[in-house]
Amino acid sequence: MINELHQKLINKEITAVELANGYLSKIQEKDKEINAFISLADKETILKQAEQVDEKIEKGKEINILEGIPFAAKDNMLALGTKTTAGSKILENYESIFDATVIQKLRNQGAILLGKTNMDEFAMGSSTENSAFFTTKNPCDLERVPGGSSGGSAAAVKSEMAPFALGSDTGGSIRQPASFCGVVGFKPSYGAVSRYGLVAMASSLDVISPLTRTAEDAEIVFKSIAGKDPMDSTSLDLPLFSEEIQNTQFRIQNTVFGVPKEYFGPGLDETVKKHLEETIKKIESQGAQIKEVSLKMSPYALPCYYIIMPAEVSANLARFDGIRYGSILKSQPSVANLRDIYFKSRGKGFGAEVRRRLVLGTYVLSSGYYDAYYKKAQQVRRLITEDFNKVFQEVDFLLTPTSPTLPFKIGEKVDNLLAMYLSDIFTVGANISGVPAISLPCAKSENNLPIGLQIIGPYLSDYSLLKAAKSIEDIIG
């Protein structure tokens, strides 16, 4: 899709201003219903950027593939000229003070930020129902959630309010909403994309990447945001070793896909299972080798995640002291001392799910419990990672469902914590072990709800994984 828009721009079938205006009117028309955006960028700035691209084209200058292409970003990425709320009341008044590296890179390449998308508060949730502001609706069925936490980004791409949108994924927050909305969601290897300027949730798990309409688009955007950044010491340079991969042809006939049996057991919705099995058969019929494998540690990935993630959350969110990131108490003269600011800002500013994870993280890190919970989880984390490493000696990629269920109804799981947490059961493993994974829409249920196929690759195999995804996308049709 991005390439098509790019061709239209350089062939002068459409101007960048028309393109930007087109998306802005789509947003105006549709977002009343969908609620994907928390805020929009300044219209004049958007159109000015587009005009500059048009001038370049007019002068016969070459333009970058993303030049003049509008996009949206999840509201946990800093972007000058916008607020960054992370879906939280505590950041309601927080103006971005710089551009996140991903935003800066996209802007440098001429992409145009349309606005910031809704999300579960601090990226904690699987439905956007934990947003302090409103719930985004699934464009495929307005009574259902779009998934989360990057639900606003997924819904924006699905309803054509943006050709692509950035999301962040800590336990499945890009892939699960992509699956629920019927778009592509890519989670790269840990460190492949700089996290500088992302409101941190769990720093050893967080990654940024795009939600797109096609795997090719995911590749285009990923390429433009990936790479080492001096501002994020965990970031890596992938392109160095990608050139070799870029030049090798991907052949599905030479590829072995593992199907981990633990991902197809109880807890997987029958409809999802049936369609996944059909998709896998289709891939096999094209000459790929399908092999049943076992990831014995996978049942422990989610409980492991619910110790490591809240531990990191409790440390990362300590910075929200009510003093430095926009105050929500400004109009309340009743604050007597410093302690009061902390307790009142955090008590009022954080929603229920964030508070739960903060206290849970405090608990697992507190003295007397550290070894039993946090250290144990870190040991299990190693075993889960070794499990993945071992299976990738046998197979090239894994094929699994992205979500155990179809998109659920708004309100259906808000009172059932663990049921909501189980939404991530098939996606957290990739975050725990740092490996890349992508969700592709592969089928639709009888009531027209999208179903996602997850392809997981070995650590740092991002570019090969994207090639495999493009090939599988063609097979699914």
Add this chain to the structure above:
Amino acid sequence: MYNMDSEEINHLLELARIELSSQEKEKISRDLEKILDYVRQLQEVDTSGVEPMTGGTIIENVYREDEVNEQRQCSKDKLKNSAFDTKGDYFKIPPVF
């Protein structure tokens, strides 16, 4: 079933610097019990001799010069705008005690 009593939840909320109503405290205690019961299944995994995996990265010891990068500097005014209160170029807070 794990049981989180009021003393324990008060201690945790004190550490996490969160003020809650008694009703909210009751709710969060019950929720935490459920989650702790769920994550406790990790205890059945044999982890003897397993080195904890302490982060997500293979990178170790990244150094850079501690220099001001003017291109990535954020404006003083923007920083001040996000403050609770300011006095001149300083953040102003109520008394510590």
